[in-house]
Amino acid sequence: MSVNFETADPSKLLAAFKKAIDDKKVVTWSYDSDGDFTHTPEQWKNRAWLRPRISSGKLSFSFLGKQREVTTWEVYSVYHGRFTESMMAHCHDLFDRASVRSKPTADDSITTKVA
Numbered sequence: 471m472s473v474n475f476e477t478a479d480p481s482k483l484l485a486a487f488k489k490a491i492d493d494k495k496v497v498t499w500s501y502d503s504d505g506d507f508t509h510t511p512e513q514w515k516n517r518a519w520l521r522p523r524i525s526s527g528k529l530s531f532s533f534l535g536k537q538r539e540v541t542t543w544e545v546y547s548v549y550h551g552r553f554t555e556s557m558m559a560h561c562h563d564l565f566d567r568a569s570v571r572s573k574p575t576a577d578d579s580i581t582t583k584v585a
Contacts, residue, residue, distance in 0.1 A: 472578050473520065473531040473550055475557060477565040480529035483557075484522055490560045499556055506534065509549055517545050520553055523577075529565070533578040541580045 477483045490496040501507045506519035518541065520531040533549065535541035550570045557568065574580045 472533045472571045472575060473553060474569045475529045475565040476527060476567040476569075477529055478527065479564070480524040480527070483529050483561055483564040484524065486561050486564055487557060496556055496560055499553070507531070507553065509552060514545070514548060514552075518549050520549060533574060533580065535579055535581040537581060539581060540583065546574070546580070 475483060487496070487499075488501060491499055491501060498510050499507050500510050502519075504521070506521045508514075508516050508519050517536060517539070519534040521534055523530045523532065531553070533541075533546065535545070554568050554570055557565070
């Protein structure tokens with residue numbers, strides 16, 4: 471998992487962030503019917519997705535790159551940094567610590583080559 475938020479209630483944190491999007495308090499992120507998040511500014515829209523996973527004491531997100539577009543370090547870092555920033559700005563009372571991986575993990579889907 472690339473992005474992790476340590477929290478007593480991961481379900482509540484996820485629901486709060488989705489509600490902030492629904493209430494238009496967060497306007498630079500959206501989520502789809504699968505629950506995956508994408509950054510909405512035109513330059514970044516649908517360039518990648520962050521997929522949530524709830525576990526004990528932690529809300530984690532894996533990175534999903536586009537299948538037909540090479541994942542650049544710029545896209546990878548923008549999605550991680552801006553998502554963490556948005557969670558801190560809107561849900562800071564619901565988690566204690568955020569951590570971001572500088573390199574993909576086995577749970578991430580990075581496109582390094584396009585067929």
